[in-house]
Amino acid sequence: xxxxxxxxxxxVVSVRGLIDPQQASLRFGFQWTPPAVLLTAAAAxxxxxxxxxxxxxxxxxxxxxxxxxRLAMTAALFWRLSHLSRS
Numbered sequence: 001x002x003x004x005x006x007x008x009x010x011x012v013v014s015v016r017g018l019i020d021p022q023q024a025s026l027r028f029g030f031q032w033t034p035p036a037v038l039l040t041a042a043a044a045x046x047x048x049x050x051x052x053x054x055x056x057x058x059x060x061x062x063x064x065x066x067x068x069x070r071l072a073m074t075a076a077l078f079w080r081l082s083h084l085s086r087s
Contacts, residue, residue, distance in 0.1 A: 031081075
């Protein structure tokens, strides 16, 4: 379900960018926002893996938690840089 919502969200943003790329780029900016969006979306992958493994009765490996923490911290940094560059 979460993966489907992510795909729909990316599709909507992509179509919007194809229809009016100039307007879409104004919202995202040219520096820190696009990587922040990608890293935020990528953080869903370890969550998805850990959920599926837990439902199957398997303990998720520690690197899933480490990957999630690293992605979340990096995304937060990029969002912060994006906010500071707009100010």
